Amino acid sequence: MSTEQKLQTAEQLLAPWNKETIRPEENRLDVVIQPEALHEAASALHEAKWGYLSAITGMDMGVEAGQLEALYHFCNGPAITSLRVRLPRAGAVVPTIADIIPPATFFEREIKEMFGIKVDGLAVTDHLFLPEDWPPDVYPQRVDFTIEQAKAMEVSHADQMPEPGRVGENTFVVPIGPQHPALKEPGHFSFTVDGEIVTAAKMRLGYAHRGIEKATESRSWVENLYLFERVCGICSHTHAMAFSMGVEQLAKVEVPARAQAIRELVAGLERVHSHLLWLGVTAHEAGFDTLFMYSWRDRETVMNLLEQITGNRVNYSANVLGGVKCEIGDEQSKAIKEGLTYLETRIRHYLEVVTTDAMFLNRTRGIGTITAPEAERFGLLGPTARASGVARDVRIEAPYGAYVRYPVSLVTETNGDLEARCVVRLKELLVSCFAMRSILDNMPEGPLTARMPRKIPAGETVARVEAPRGELFYYIKSNGGEIPVRVHVRTPSLCNWVSVLEKAVGRQLADVPMLIAGMDPCFSCNDRVVTVEDSRTSENWSWKRLREYGIEYYSR
Amino acid sequence: MKFGTMFTDILASFFKKNSTQLYPFEKNPTPERFRGNLYYDPAKCTGCCLCVKDCPSKAIELVTIDRAAKRFVLKYHMDRCVYCGQCALNCRFKCMGMSNKDWEHAALNKEEFLVYYGKEEDVREMLENISKPPAESEHK
Known part of the structure; x- marks a missing residue:
């Protein structure tokens, strides 16, 4: 249709x-x-x-x-x-x-x-x-x-968190975060456990909320490009790409084919670095530190490539409104191809490890299974949805930029468990590597940038790109001025949290870190969620009361 | 189902040299395009301020002492810079760029991150002007 x-x-x-x-x-x-x-x-x-x-x-x-x-x-x-x-x-x-x-x-x-x-x-x-x-x-x-x-504004910045404690005969509330050694970014979870089994899960985010959407309303279009790049430290390129795509649509500027190809290339490398990072984190949560260390060692290859192409390792700033900054010459092309050859062998090896290693499979196979109808109902996105057999990938559903010319094939799995999420991500990398090779071999000639006006014509637009974690949604509105009127960002992690909360209930507490890692959460970029699934009324202790109790306990 | 799937990786690593480096004695060469500190050449500058206008982090300020004589001083706040390279891209006269040699950032106080680029006498004159109260508006 x-x-x-x-x-x-x-x-x-x-x-x-x-x-x-x-x-x-x-x-x-x-x-x-x-x-x-x-x-x-x-x-x-x-x-x-x-x-x-x-x-x-x-x-x-x-x-x-x-x-x-x-x-x-x-x-x-x-x-x-x-x-x-x-x-x-x-x-x-x-x-x-x-x-x-x-x-x-x-x-x-x-x-x-x-x-x-x-x-x-x-x-x-x-x-x-x-x-x-x-x-x-x-x-x-x-x-x-x-x-x-x-x-x-005089606000205390202190949150009234549900306090840990015993709520029943064998039921306890285990709080994790906001600052916790197991969490790489701030977030608060509280799991009610009956013995070892989780009976309810709650979460609260927002600790890293900086009001970026509001901040854009007082910055120029160019300045905002770099602000959006900093929404996420891992998928920085896709954020900047989504924003530039939106602004270019509003300005009706056609981005040169070569610039689009380079954008897809950098996005591909970013996906490799993001998924390898994820693989390491997941392996670490499962206690498989060998996989963690080796996958992160191999991730250095792609980080070095990004540094070599763009000049930066994390916020590459490869994009500019109307095109890209970095040229891919013969030297870069050769380096990328060499890097890809090494990475492909390593990715195949990891694919074999995650599907055959007995210890790792104990922690992933059949755990946190999300069926396709459930994934649809929860509105999951990205690899988390694709692992459940839901074909949801913006690059394929609504190809943008260079994805029209260099398409990628859809990778889905049907099991929907943690193992399937590992497999989907790794297979996706092989697909990405393949697409990157075809870009390098058939790079269109031409300029890198198109001329952009400083004032963007009035209008509103939607830009959707597939970030490593799923669909990234940008809504941009201009009134014809030098600064945007409204930019709304919806990041994929926001939609995927449900998978953790729904699936933690009924599992062992020890599976929880794996479930959290399984959706590849990005706290800072989505910081805006609370979901409460605990219907039981329990007595909550305030920080103050807990402190008083502590003092009283120790003075006894 | 297998056990020890990564055992060969570990074994192979025994025969490889360490991947960690003894920084600062041993430094990784930076790639050619690496975006380190900003450099600036007042001789090529026309004082158009396009670089200042688009800086997302307000890390650069351009002080014009005498436009015709090309006497400019660029105040560069290294600690605010996000190394995006937009200023260098905006510059039509290629009077600035990001160095791939100069990239190490460590200082005991914040003042060391403020760098003045320009001819020595221009910088001196500008700093003297700042210390005089009426000329305060000039460096804004």
Whole structure:
């Protein structure tokens, strides 16, 4: 079915509630609906299996307009249908759609806190990523909230975490984090255990939330490119690529073919480094430190290649609006090919290790199994979804940039357990290596950059790229100025957390680190989640009370 | 199902030399494109300030003493720099770039990270101007 047909189907499905149809871009359909009709409209798309809910973008149209907007983006291949709900600034209420689409909870809580759009029927009420004592009725992403106001804000930065302790005869709450030796980034988990078996899982993120989306609204387009590169330290290139793609779409600038090929090449190398890093972390969590050390040693090869091509090891800054900075000459091409030859042999070796090593298989085979329908329901993305047999890969569904010319093949597994996630990622690397070779052999000639205007024409666009962890979603809006009006980023880790929380319940506590590692979480880039699955009421101790108890205990 | 699948890797490593280096006695050569510290040549500069305009981390400031005589001083805040190379890309006269030789960053205080590029007398003049209260606005 072509993109146009898909959009027509969506329009027919949404016809009963449609107030106004907008076609902002060729592949996008915006349908304005009343807030009351949101639930029905969303379930119409959901029941017809028209794509999946990719993100919810909140927007403040300004004090004069007196309006807020919430955009519910549904993606189906390259086609995107957005349900646009217009709301008054005071007393904005939308119904929840989390009852039909569970991952919507995360997105809804984000717009609730950041824009003050009340979500009717949302089960959880505590904060996602704002401090617990953040004043009510202050919404940091509204346009009238200034940086000065944020600086003057007197918040304690202390969170009221559910305290550890005994909650039943054999039931305990085991807290992990926010700072914990087993976590590489800040996050808080609390697992209720009955003996060794996890009975409930809770999590709270937001410790590394820096308000990047708000910060973009006071920086130029070029400055923002480097800001977005720093959203994630591992997939920095894909973030910058997504942002530049969006800005180029708005400016209607055609990026030279050579620049697109180099972008895909760097993205490919980044995937290799990201997945090898992940393999090491997972092996380490499983106690297989030999695999950890050797995979990280081999990762150095790709890090050195990136350094050689771009000049930096982590935030490569290979992108520039309208193209790329780094040329791939004969010298670089030769070095990459040599590196790939070595890496391919190593990746094949690791593939054999993860599928045959008896000890490692004990920790991965049949653990944390997610079936395909479950993966669909949780809205999983990237390798986590593909390990369950869900064919979800933006590079294949909606090829962008050089992926049209140098396609990659889809890798899926059916088991959905941790082993399948290892296999999917490693096989994906072999596919990436193959694609990189074909780019190097057929590199198009031409310039590296196209001229970009400093002022980006007014409009709004969506850029989706496949990051190593899954689909990365950028929504960019310009009003024709030198700075963006709104940029919304939805990172893949945000959608994948459910896999940990749902699957931890019923497993041994010792499997939890592996489950967390299994989805390749990136805390800092998604920092905005809380999910509570503990229905039991238990007594919570505050830090203060715990401290007092400690003093009392030791003075006895 | 096998045991010791990585045993051969370990065994092979016994016969390899250490991969760790004795830094600072032994240094890894940096690649040609490595983005180290910024360098600047006032002789080629026209004072257009395109580099300053696009710097995402506000790491560079250009002080113009005399535009016609090409007397410029570039204040470079090494500690703020994110080494993206946008300034060098923006420069139409190739008066700045990122060095692949000079990249080691360690200092006992923050002041050492502020570097002045320019002719010696220009830098001296600029610093004297800063210490005088009325000329305060000039270095902004």
